[in-house]
Amino acid sequence: MADNKREQPQVYPLPQSYNTNAGYNNKRDAESANVESDELRRKKRMKYLAYFAAFVVFQTGIILLFSLTVMKIRTPKFRVRSATFETFEIATATNPSFNFRMDAELGVKNANFGNYKFQNSSIVFFYGDAPVGEAVVRETKAGWRSTKKLDVVVDLSSNGLTNNNSQLANDLNSGVLTLNSRSTLNGKVELMFIFKKKKSTSMDCTITIGLADKVVREIKCK
16 A cells, blocks of 8 residues: 555755765865965964054054153243242432342252253342342253252342332332342253253243341342
8 A cells, every 4th residue: 555655755856066076175275265264364464463553553552642741842841939038128218229138049940851951050139220239040940850959148238229219219118119020041951861952941030029127038040
């Protein structure tokens, strides 16, 4: 009977791309493996190139940051920081005058990543446009990223004034006297003990003196 017939296994035809030749199939497998290997190598090369590009960008950023911070040479600031008086004499009668001995603390602020060495200089004090005193600034250096403090003693006197007697009388009677200090330092900034560059800095400060209490009330520097 048909029901008792033994079922036969189904046979499917081979795809057209299949070749029964074993050597041919092995060759195709080898080619496929080579393609995969080439693809892996390509991906590795791309990954290494990406790492290298990131490294170059990082190094460029570091160099740029270094050049904008450490290697950038800034002009030091030269200022009168404070002042007190050893002697203090004023006259407001027919011959208005003043004679002071002032102890002043100067400051050279160096914001560079290297020492600032400067030469001997002088600081001149003015009443109006007339000089009334002068002090010597000795050569030394301001350390990197620091402020060098300098102490000077100067005698301030109106004896050499030939004009402005009326203005001086008005100032002395008002109880407030204004002086100016000006100076220039010439020196060099030394970076990393290798690079040296000449740098000059100027002082231009206004000193307001209270005559009644004999103190410096205010110091403003440009």
